[in-house]
Amino acid sequence: MTIPADRLSHPAVRDLVTAINGHDEQAFFAALAPGATMSDDGSDRDLREWCEREIFATRGHMDVQSEADGGLSLVANYRNDTWEEMRTHWQFTIEDGKVSRFETGQA
Template identity: 30%
Template structure:
């Protein structure tokens, strides 16, 4: 019995570290060469890196965010997504670089195809972002 307890105690930290996910670093970031809009490219780079400061500076105060057509809180989404969600590939870019389609990973929801559709104001800040599951 003591041996089993000892083994469990020794293996617990190993099991827990295997569950932790590390945000992408510059060395393992997805290729963003398909992104033609500079603001969108910066936003996706910030998302990929889990960089909250860079992410927030690209948006207007109080931007609108819609997830599968439902309006959601931008700040809550950002806090939950950054460092835990990322594109694994960008498959299509449309609408002058403002609409992206690709494969996506969420630590909470798994892997799926998604779209991100950005709207910019006159100053080039993101005022609206539509995200959702895609079928293409």
């Protein structure tokens, strides 16, 4: 069963997932702390480049299947126009109410 983005427990994570699913690049970057970082499958990536390629240019979308750790850990079916759909894990670090780091990879 999918958890709607507006029902996710943590407000910062909720804002980020809502921005991803709405293809709202401005809201996405507004949900991030200054200097935010990320990794994909254990390798640090350039956040802006990765997000453009994996989310915005390819219409990325998260169907959240479960959450844990107070909403900071998600399992989601993630799809985009490049990779189609895959089961992914997302872990978020929050600073001052914004996402300062996220780590994603295949679950």
